Structure formats: structure tokens, C-alpha cells
Amino acid sequence: MTQPEAGRQPRYKRILLKLSGEALMGSENFGIDPKVLNRMALEVGQLVGIGVQVGLVIGGGNLFRGAALSAVGMDRVTGDHMGMLATVMNALAMRDALERSNIPALVMSAISMVGVTDHYDRRKAMEHLRKGQVVIFSAGTGNPFFTTDSAACLRGIEVNANVVLKATKVDGVYTADPFKNPDAEKFDRLTYDEVLARQLEVMDLTAICLCRDHKMPLRVFNMNKPGALLNVVLGGAEGTLIEEVDND
Ligand SMILES: Nc1ncnc2c1ncn2[C@@H]1O[C@H](COP(=O)(O)OP(=O)(O)OP(=O)(O)O)[C@@H](O)[C@H]1O
Numbered sequence: 312m313t314q315p316e317a318g319r320q321p322r323y324k325r326i327l328l329k330l331s332g333e334a335l336m337g338s339e340n341f342g343i344d345p346k347v348l349n350r351m352a353l354e355v356g357q358l359v360g361i362g363v364q365v366g367l368v369i370g371g372g373n374l375f376r377g378a379a380l381s382a383v384g385m386d387r388v389t390g391d392h393m394g395m396l397a398t399v400m401n402a403l404a405m406r407d408a409l410e411r412s413n414i415p416a417l418v419m420s421a422i423s424m425v426g427v428t429d430h431y432d433r434r435k436a437m438e439h440l441r442k443g444q445v446v447i448f449s450a451g452t453g454n455p456f457f458t459t460d461s462a463a464c465l466r467g468i469e470v471n472a473n474v475v476l477k478a479t480k481v482d483g484v485y486t487a488d489p490f491k492n493p494d495a496e497k498f499d500r501l502t503y504d505e506v507l508a509r510q511l512e513v514m515d516l517t518a519i520c521l522c523r524d525h526k527m528p529l530r531v532f533n534m535n536k537p538g539a540l541l542n543v544v545l546g547g548a549e550g551t552l553i554e555e556v557d558n559d
């Protein structure tokens with residue numbers, strides 16, 4: 312695993328890291344690959360070790376997505392509830408992996424789950440972050456018809472994170488989905504309006520609008536590349552940065 316380079320200070324004090332649920336499957340078709348989970352926990356631990364405050368949101372695509380359940384006949388809202396519960400399961404697995412590596416962590420849920428997780432509370436979340444505990448925000452926004460990308464941007468804005476980092480299966484934003492179009496070209500930087508105008512589907516448009524309206528920078532990078540997360544936090548040019556261009 313990459314070691315922090317001597318003399319490089321973290322660019323961010325507080326980050327909101329969105330981890331792809333789907334990427335947690337590793338090479339399987341469903342569920343959680345413990346090797347991927349443990350590697351991600353160690354990479355998060357490296358950030359905590361250099362003083363970065365980490366809020367986490369984990370997707371649920373390795374277990375359930377409401378849209379996919381609805382496509383095979385289930386009521387959409389019920390499917391979305393199952394998707395949100397899937398994110399709680401991933402969050403519990405991540406807390407466990409972090410704690411096994413002696414990294415203090417807790418799970419907050421947007422849906423009340425007494426005895427299993429804490430309920431989401433912004434002020435308490437910020438207090439835990441200040442103490443260096445990893446706060447895992449689960450159950451998305453608590454509402455159907457949203458995604459965990461939107462939840463990540465929402466929580467990032469709420470807790471005054473410096474950046475939202477989307478760790479996913481592709482190494483940035485392309486002109487089209489690189490899995491479907493091998494000729495797609497990668498962007499190093501984009502503005503929110505360019506993402507919206509070109510309908511680049513790496514994140515849902517609600518998430519992009521939220522970040523644009525609150526001037527929250529976003530970086531999309533590959534979570535399967537060991538050391539990429541640390542490099543991003545140290546200011547490296549991994550993936551694609553989405554932010555407003557300063558014309559002054
Ligand atoms: N223009 C694009 N550039 C990059 N990726 C794109 C683009 N359009 C679509 N994608 C797809 O978006 C995916 C990432 O978004 P998605 O929300 O599906 O995954 P995730 O956030 O990694 O998963 P989960 O929902 O499980 O957390 C990529 O894996 C890629 O296939």
C-alpha cells in the first residue's frame with residue numbers, strides 16, 4: 312500500500328467519501344468481498360492517521376437497488392426501502408472492518424434503527440468527526456427516489472466537508488460510459504453545468520445540482536486503484552474534478 316510521501320500535507324481537513332456499493336462485490340455478483348472491504352477500511356484508516364476527518368456514505372448496488380427491483384415488478388417505494396436497508400448492511404460491515412483495524416467508527420442511519428445504529432444527527436456527526444471518528448452515514452437520505460450519490464452530497468454539504476469524493480469503478484468522468492463505449496474520453500476537470508448539459512451519467516443529476524448550488528467540489532476516481540484515495544487527499548490529480556470555474 313502506498314505510504315504518504317514525506318512533507319505532503321492533506322489538502323482537505325474534512326471529506327465526505329462515497330464508496331461504491333457495487334465495487335464492494337469485487338469479482339462476485341452479489342454481496343461483499345471481505346478483501347475489498349478490508350482494503351478500503353485500511354485506506355480510510357490511512358486518512359484518519361494523517362488527521363483527515365472522514366464521513367462515509369456507501370452505496371447499496373451490491374445488494375439491492377429500487378429501480379432494478381421495480382423493473383421486475385416490485386413496488387418502487389418498497390424497492391427503495393430495501394435499497395436503503397442494503398446501505399445500512401454495508402455500513403455495518405464497514406464499521407466492523409474499521410474497528411477490527413482499530414479505527415474508531417460509528418454508523419448513523421437516516422431511518423431509525425434503535426439498537427443497531429445511531430439515528431442521523433448533524434451536530435452529533437460533526438462532533439464525532441472533530442474527534443477523529445469515522446462517521447458512516449447510512450440509509451441514504453431516508454427517502455425513496457433518491458440515490459446514495461445525492462445522500463453523499465447532502466451529508467457532505469450539511470457537515471461542511473471540504474470536498475465530496477466519489478470512489479467508484481471507473482477512473483473518472485468520460486464523454487460516455489467507458490464500460491459501454493471504449494472510445495469514450497476522460498475529462499480531467501468539468502464544471503457542474505458541463506456535466507448537466509452533457510448528461511454525463513456517472514452521478515445522478517440531483518447530486519450534481521446540489522453540489523453546484525452549494526459550491527461543493529466533487530472528485531470522481533477509481534476505488535480499485537490502491538493508493539488512489541490517499542493521493543486524492545494529498546492533492547494528487549486522480550480522476551476528474553468537478554467544480555465551478557473561477558473567472559476572476
Ligand atoms: N460519462 C460517464 N463517465 C464515467 N462513468 C459513467 C458515465 N456514464 C455512466 N457511467 C457509469 O457510472 C458508473 C458509476 O455510477 P454508479 O452510481 O452506477 O455506481 P456506483 O456509485 O459506483 O455504485 P453504487 O450505486 O453501488 O454505489 C460507472 O461505473 C460507469 O459505468
Ligand SMILES: O=c1ccn([C@@H]2O[C@H](COP(=O)(O)O)[C@@H](O)[C@H]2O)c(=O)[nH]1
Pocket residue numbers: 332369370371372375376377378390391392393394395396397398450451452453454455456457458459460462
Ligand atoms: O436516499 C436514498 C438512497 C438510496 N435509496 C435506495 O437505495 C438504493 C441503493 O443506493 P445506490 O445509490 O443505488 O447505491 C437505491 O438504488 C435506492 O433504491 C433511496 O431510496 N433513497
